[in-house]
Amino acid sequence: MSAAENAPALPDHLSVDPASPHFVAAVFEHDIGIKFNGKERFDVEEYCISEGWVKVPAGKTVDRRGRPLLIKLKGQVEAFYR
Structure with a gap:
């Protein structure tokens, strides 16, 4: 039995920011991946x-609190456990 079989179901909306209402700590105990328009992305902050849609950092630009500025990209999104 692999670790992904014991993992909770991936939510429809998930964020890596602990301050977000869409943050689910139990999901991040396992390695997850995101495919956007058929290609795996490693820089997704929220989906x-x-x-x-997915939100990804806009280059090296940061806000006044030091968090990256995010841009929203629209397309086909698929979340999975690795």
Whole structure:
């Protein structure tokens, strides 16, 4: 039995920011991956499968608190456990 079989179901909307209401700590105990338009992305900060978007950092630009500025990209989103 692999670790992914014991993992909770991936939510429709997930964020890596602990301050976000869409943060689920139990999901991040396992290694997850995101495919966006058929290609795996390693820089996704937040996603929503039903609405079809991901948020990724906009280069090296940061806000006044030091967090990266995010841009929303629309397309086909697929989340999976590695």
